[in-house]
Amino acid sequence: MLDNRVDQPILWTHALTKQVNTGDTQLTILQDIDLQVNAGEAVAIIGASGSGKSTLLGLLAGLDLPTAGKVHLDAIDIFTLDEDSRAALRGKVLGFVFQSFQLLPALTAIENVMLPLELSQQNKDAETIARRLLERVGLAKRLDHYPKQLSGGEQQRVAIARAFATDPKLLLADEPTGNLDSATGIQIIDLMFELNREHGTTLVLVTHDEALSQRCSRQIRLADGKLVQ
């Protein structure tokens, strides 16, 4: 769809480091991470539990602050921005799919999808866009259902529809099948990759699942907070 994005780095990091204080000692969660993700790529970040995958994802999205290093997102050095500007950048550039879905319980499926559009004040066609996306993910008949009335797989479909609502340049997915059975997981991943292609979105997928990572064009492996390849 938007092939001109290809080979442009939409995301790159330099010497990204995250340390936390645990009482007397300092624990290094990530150390000197240098990576680059080009537009249109699908990159998997893989590693065992505790390898620092989720921390890296949080830093890439500007949800957390690094101890040292830089993250450039859509050619902007995000840690030179304040928190609100980072949030605005996220709203414009990023889409998220979380392991625990993170749907707002008080909002129906369609309202959950409309939310990022409403927050970015693009509410003009919010409902139409949300409806179309939900239809696309196969939930045309579940528009007015609350998250608690949906199965795990359905909730994740809503989350995927929400992630694509603002037509983001980069989709960050954190263990998107982690809370789903394997059959549903496969369906969800298929759906995510389809939408990714349709929207020409760049994908960064965090997973511990080797098989899943193989569906991406490139794999980046994390072990003990360091890139191993």
Added chain:
Amino acid sequence: MSHFKLSFRMLCRDWRAGELNVLVLALIIAVSGMTTVGFFAERVELALTRESNQLLGADLLVISSQPLPEIYAEEASRLGLTISSLTKFPSMISDGENNLLTEIKAVTEGYPLRGRIHLASRSSMSRTKQPEITIANTIPQPGTIWVDEKVMARLDLKANDMVDVGAAQLTVAELVVREPDHSVGFINMGARAMINASDLSETDLIQEGSRVSYQLLVAGEVKMVQQFRDWIKPLLTKAQRVEGIRDARPEIKAALERAEKFLSLAALASVVLAAAAIALAVRRFTQRHLDGCAVMRSLGASQRQLFYLYWHYFITLGVIASTIACLIGFAAQQILASWLIGIVDTALPWPSWLPALQGLLVGLVLLVGFALPPVLNLRSVPALRVLRRDIGLSNAHSLAGYLLGLVTLSLLFIWKAQDLKLGLYIVTGFVSAIVIFGCLGWLLIKVLSGLRHQAGGAWRYGLASIHRRAISSILQAVALGLGLMSLLVLTLIQNDLIDDWHASLPPDAPNHFLVNIQADEVQSLQEFFQQYEIEPPPMYPMVKGRLIKINGKNISPKNYGDDPHAERHIRREFNLTWASELSSDNQIVQGAWWNADTHEAELSIEEGIAKTIRVKLGDELTYDIAGSHFTAKITSVRKVDWDTFRANFFVVVPPGQLDNYPASFVTSFYVPPAEIAMVHELVRTFPSILVVDVAVVINQVQQMIQQVSQAVEFVFLFTLLAGFAVLYAAIAATQDERIYEAAIFRALGARREQLSRAWAAEFAILGGLAGLFASAGASALAYVISKHVLHFDYTFNPWIWVVGTLAGVIGVLVAGLLGTRSALSSPPLLTLRKIG
């Protein structure tokens, strides 16, 4: 989308999803409870003032020794007030043979504006039998006179007899049994008669220099009366003064002011309850919205955006919920009022909209005060929470969040109390209570959790739960404790207030005064009482003296030209008495009472009169007593409880000091209505003694106090009910975590009975803590308020500890078990999914 539109949309979505149920319930119960108390208290207060104004005959009197300018009446009419006037003067009434000094009151159409004149029906105008009472619907016709029982008795009159009043001859038409402005005071206690003002000129009694009181009576809407009072104040000359009921009747003033303070206390208690419920409900709300905020932050919402989103959200919620609550409050008080009217037979005036406005504002301010800090926290929810659920808000944030709420609450208190002193006492009391309860709660939870290994199954689980949620448990115990404490304070004060009123005017309060008893009559008078098997009442000596010097410096009424009240006192003679013991309704506030054997020239003065004539402890006063001078130093200042209806004096000296001056005696005693013949006999036996019958006045005041007590009890009971409803809402606001845990326990195989026992233990411990806090706080606060604000003796009541703790345990237990009932009966998975 604008912030407002989006926040309104979110509000609607949350409402539809049931997210707001508990918060809205707490807000509505709290605000409607408060508004009901506010409306009702205002109506009762207005009714009490109106009732008490009946004792004045009007809402306001303008009194002057000179005829009043027309402009006063004109302005009152212009303001839509009803007016009437009367002229009062002492004169002799004669039946041709005997003369009697009588206070004549010449009245115009419309008198009295408040209250009614009670007449003995013509057929029963005889002293021998109990008269039938009718209500006058007019004033005396021209050419007629209405007299009281004293005139009837002393001149031996009957209906249609003719009497001379100055140059006029008038026909005795009615016997007045009771009239509204029958006030207490030796000057007003003689015989009384009423004539039509049109006969005044015919009497030819009003001459230059006559002692006449001209009065303009005014009545109408409270606001307009006040406006008239404000208008007239700067125009008043030295000879004129304005009197409302509170200026004229100190005993009524004291009862009314205490009742008003109690009513505002009840309103304050309802604010505390509202605050407790709202604080807990908002806490629940923010905890449930942490995830949503983190998601919105990850979706690009800025902190500013989130802040405005929730700011508009709470303002809209506050306005809508408080408006509904105010309407409910209005309806509820209307139901209460119609019930109360049935009990006390009093029409309740329509309230103003102020309580509704207050309710709306308090609801909004409390919601914003308690919700804003957590909302400020919500906007700073780390967006990383979307990836790491364990990241939330620190408890330090949550605790600091309550600070703004507490400051707002304190300001509300001072505003609602309409009395800075009362407001400050309560604010200080509650803030100290929060700090002490918080620390104690922390300590007790530490100690109790240490005991949990020794405790049995359910108790161990209950203690463990409380310990695990220490901060949350302390917050709940403190909030519930405060709510309960405000109810207990109200209980304690209400009991003492009503007891104190009844004690000040017991059924056997003296209803007759005897004045002008000569020294040589004292012995025979005592024997007379013994004949009737009545304990002879104490005789108080009385010496009349005019104050002429203060610290050796001559004074005259001119020195007090700026204060007509003081001027009148200096012009009149003081009644001096002597006593060796301080009487029980007197209290020394400065200096010390003398030794029984003192020979020093000292005196004790009442604090009010000391202030009026501007003297203090250590000053030397000189009185002119029958041409001789008596000088003494003020060695003590007394506070006198004037509403006991016992003989009391402004100035008291030690025994022996006034032996050389002519003294008469005064006493007071109680005669049951059935034995009134004894009084008639006394009048005949001691013709020179003036018998003053205050039974009517006592009766009026007793009725008034009865009404005030009933009103106070009523408001109290309602506040209590509203209080329990609010506490229930508060408990419901803290159930989520328990319900969630229970679902897990049940999934792990816990039986319903095991769970409900464990919960019961937890609620009982929490309720016990809250009850204990409440009892301790209530005892201390009630003591301070009784002593320093309502000014009556506080009686320590050990039962409050038992009642308070039990109320806490039972209240929290019942509310808690009711709130968690549904979680026990629904399948665990459903609960887990609902909450998750």
